[in-house]
Amino acid sequence: MTKNRRPPRILVASWMGLLALLALTVSAAYLPLGMANTVVAMTIAAAKATIVATVFMELRERNSLTITFAAAGFFWLAIMLWLVLADYVTRPNFPPA
Amino acid sequence: MSDARLAAQFVDMRQQHEVARLGMWVFLATEVLFFGGLILVYCVYRTGYPEGFAEAARHTKIAIGAANTAILLTSSFLVAWAVSIVRLGESRFASLLLWAAALLGLIFIGLKGVEYSLEYREHLLPGFGFEFAGSQAHAVHLFFAFYLVATALHAVHIAVGIFVLAIIGWRAHQKRYSETYHSPPTVAGLYWHFVDVVWIFLFALIYLPGRSG
Numbered sequence: 575m576t577k578n579r580r581p582p583r584i585l586v587a588s589w590m591g592l593l594a595l596l597a598l599t600v601s602a603a604y605l606p607l608g609m610a611n612t613v614v615a616m617t618i619a620a621a622k623a624t625i626v627a628t629v630f631m632e633l634r635e636r637n638s639l640t641i642t643f644a645a646a647g648f649f650w651l652a653i654m655l656w657l658v659l660a661d662y663v664t665r666p667n668f669p670p671a
Numbered sequence: 672m673s674d675a676r677l678a679a680q681f682v683d684m685r686q687q688h689e690v691a692r693l694g695m696w697v698f699l700a701t702e703v704l705f706f707g708g709l710i711l712v713y714c715v716y717r718t719g720y721p722e723g724f725a726e727a728a729r730h731t732k733i734a735i736g737a738a739n740t741a742i743l744l745t746s747s748f749l750v751a752w753a754v755s756i757v758r759l760g761e762s763r764f765a766s767l768l769l770w771a772a773a774l775l776g777l778i779f780i781g782l783k784g785v786e787y788s789l790e791y792r793e794h795l796l797p798g799f800g801f802e803f804a805g806s807q808a809h810a811v812h813l814f815f816a817f818y819l820v821a822t823a824l825h826a827v828h829i830a831v832g833i834f835v836l837a838i839i840g841w842r843a844h845q846k847r848y849s850e851t852y853h854s855p856p857t858v859a860g861l862y863w864h865f866v867d868v869v870w871i872f873l874f875a876l877i878y879l880p881g882r883s884g
Contacts, residue, residue, distance in 0.1 A: 578759040581752040589748035593741060599875065600737050603882040611883055619875040622744075623868045630751040630864045643693060647700030651707040655714065662715045669719040 588629040595622050676852045684851050691854040695861045706869050709821050713876055716813050723810020725881025730795055730811075731818070735786045736878040739779050740870065746775035747867040750836070753843070754860045757853045762843045765856070769840035772863070776833040783826055790815075818877055825873060828866045835859045 599618040603611060628634045633641060662668055681687040717724045753768035787796065794802040797816045805811075839859045842848065848856060 576761075578761045579756055579764050581748075582755055585748060585751050585755065588751075589744065592744045592748075596737065596740050596744065599879065600733070603733075603879040606883040612880065615875045615879045619871050622871045626747060626864050626868050626871070630747050630867075631861055640693060640696060643696040643700060647703030647707075650700075651703050654704070654707060655711055658711055659714060659718070663718050669716075 584629060588625050592622055592625055595625075688854050688857070691858050692861070695858045699861065699865045702865060702869075706821070706824075706872075709817065709824070710872065710876065713817050713821075716810070716817070717880075720807070720810035720813065723807035724814050725884050726805075726807045727811040727814035727818075728877065728880040729882065729884075730790075730793070731878050732786050732789060733878045733882070735782050736874055739782050740874045742775050742779050742782075743867045743870050746772040746779075747864050749775070750860045750863050754853070754856050757843060757848050757856050758850060760850050762846045762848050765848075766840045766844035769836050769843060769856070773833045773836040773840065776829050776836065779829055780826055780833075783822065821873055822877070825866070825869055828869070832859075832863050832866055836863065 595618050599615055602614045602618070605611070607614065627644070631644075633644060636644075677684055677687060681690065749768045749772040753765040753772070756768075757765045790796050791799055794800050795811075795815050796819055797812055798819070801812060801815065803811045836859060839856050843856060
């Protein structure tokens with residue numbers, strides 16, 4: 575294999591890290607942690623997504639303009655989740671019996 | 672400094688590459704909100720019916736879901752590897768990596784089909800003979816309606832991605848990309864990684880709840 579064909583070390587490390595996080599999140603799902611199960615699952619999902627975005631999607635090498643564009647979708651999503659959930663979790667009669 | 676692949680409106684290849692990449696990020700921002708709307712509905716009903724959603728999630732096939740996650744993560748790695756070596760002039764070898772990633776995408780869809788058929792036989796798919804006994808039937812129905820719509824829309828994205836990777840792989844095989852011209856594999860890679868990110872969240876929302884209960 576010629577030198578140029580080798581995968582960059584950071585890609586291999588990220589791939590291994592992602593598979594390790596997958597194993598971790600599946601194992602953690604079976605631990606009786608109550609409400610914390612959801613927190614652990616979503617935290618690990620966010621960590622995996624961050625690795626994919628920064629390394630595979632090369633956000634760590636990009637300028638602030640690209641990062642702004644990438645963050646914009648998540649920014650509007652956060653507003654949508656925040657406002658809608660603020661409504662539903664505080665409704666006394668949701669779900670309707 | 673003239674390149675046949677440089678479109679008239681750009682100053683140089685670098686600027687053209689930047690614009691292509693930024694355009695894909697704009698599209699991906701709309702995709703975040705597309706899948707985000709579905710995930711919002713999931714969050715609303717999961718807060719409404721926590722026990723029902725846990726009960727429903729226990730009926731999902733976690734072995735297939737986890738295998739499919741590993742498959743997509745690996746295919747993303749192969750695409751990232753391909754994109755990095757296309758830029759070093761290794762277009763031919765990169766085409767093999769892109770086709771391997773597309774093949775993993777096909778395996779993903781195949782396993783998804785197996786999963787749907789198992790759930791069909793267990794009467795878990797809304798619209799396809801859904802039946803569930805017990806007090807949580809209504810919430811389980813809502814969960815599997817989300818499951819079916821979200822995973823089917825995701826599978827459509829995977830199918831588009833397989834098609835794109837296969838074509839980009841073919842063009843890489845023909846050595847159409849080089850050290851200076853590599854926007855198509857880069858942009859196709861961004862799309863594929865994004866579909867991977869969507870799956871990472873769907874996996875956590877669909878397969879993991881209720882396992883310890």
